[in-house]
Amino acid sequence: MASRYHCPVELTMDVVGGKWRPVILAHLKEGVHRYGELRRRMPEVSEKMLVQRLRELEADGLVSRHERDTNPPWVEYRLTDEGRSLAPVLQAMYDWGLERARRTGATIIDPPT
Amino acid sequence: MASRYHCPVELTMDVVGGKWRPVILAHLKEGVHRYGELRRRMPEVSEKMLVQRLRELEADGLVSRHERDTNPPWVEYRLTDEGRSLAPVLQAMYDWGLERARRTGATIIDPPT
DNA sequence: CTGTATCCGCACAGATACTG
DNA sequence: CAGTATCTGTGCGGATACAG
Numbered sequence: 001m002a003s004r005y006h007c008p009v010e011l012t013m014d015v016v017g018g019k020w021r022p023v024i025l026a027h028l029k030e031g032v033h034r035y036g037e038l039r040r041r042m043p044e045v046s047e048k049m050l051v052q053r054l055r056e057l058e059a060d061g062l063v064s065r066h067e068r069d070t071n072p073p074w075v076e077y078r079l080t081d082e083g084r085s086l087a088p089v090l091q092a093m094y095d096w097g098l099e100r101a102r103r104t105g106a107t108i109i110d111p112p113t
Numbered sequence: 114m115a116s117r118y119h120c121p122v123e124l125t126m127d128v129v130g131g132k133w134r135p136v137i138l139a140h141l142k143e144g145v146h147r148y149g150e151l152r153r154r155m156p157e158v159s160e161k162m163l164v165q166r167l168r169e170l171e172a173d174g175l176v177s178r179h180e181r182d183t184n185p186p187w188v189e190y191r192l193t194d195e196g197r198s199l200a201p202v203l204q205a206m207y208d209w210g211l212e213r214a215r216r217t218g219a220t221i222i223d224p225p226t
Numbered sequence: 227c228t229g230t231a232t233c234c235g236c237a238c239a240g241a242t243a244c245t246g
Numbered sequence: 247c248a249g250t251a252t253c254t255g256t257g258c259g260g261a262t263a264c265a266g
Contacts, residue, residue: 003217004219005210005220006157007139007154008211009139011214011219013206018258019130023120023122023123026122044119046260046261048230048261049260071227073227089202089206097122097123097125100125108118108121109117147248161240185247186246188247
């Protein structure tokens with residue numbers, strides 16, 4: 001992570017850029033999710049990528065991980081305050097994506113809850 | 114570019130994702146820019162990347178290119194209506210980047226106009 | 227259920243040189 | 247001024263198998 005940028009948007013993309021990070025954040029914005037729920041909502045991402053991104057988002061202070069010591073394991077992910085501060089960005093992305101899909105005929109497949 | 118997504122944010126990232134595309138769009142959001150102006154405002158991007166991204170944004174209908182037949186050459190880039198529809202996304206990214214810089218101590222270097 | 231561990235390909239990205 | 251052309255590499259992302 002660099003610390004000198006020539007435009008605030010560069011910094012934002014450094015934190016929430018990449019294929020899956022904003023998608024994870026958008027789901028967590030809707031509430032606490034277990035690991036398996038995230039997997040079901042993002043059927044295209046590999047386990048490796050999902051875990052990797054979650055760890056990075058944790059390290060960046062946007063997401064927190066909560067492990068219940070049960071069997072079977074139960075792990076929840078949620079946004080931190082810093083993560084919630086991204087809500088306007090995520091919402092704008094979500095809204096634009098919906099409209100763009102309408103205009104271009106792309107399909108949004110409803111994810112299972 | 115895929116046409117089936119499981120979340121609108123995936124679609125948005127497919128279009129404005131990547132390191133430089135949103136930065137280009139954020140600059141053009143402020144008005145028409147010549148090629149050289151974009152270069153000065155984005156000193157870290159290579160010419161190859163800048164041109165490549167501009168061509169892609171053109172192909173996606175977000176940016177239009179206007180060439181004045183003069184010597185020396187004079188090429189302007191501007192947002193299309195579709196590109197302007199991204200304003201809320203770009204603005205939210207810009208605002209969040211500024212705040213995040215304040216919180217983390219990252220430096221935003223003012224670009225020359 | 228919630229992850230690790232490996233292997234692999236390639237698209238993205240940087241550097242440099244050159245051109246109408 | 248506004249690009250092309252070419253070479254090179256590396257890290258992102260995917261697939262698969264395995265583990266506590």
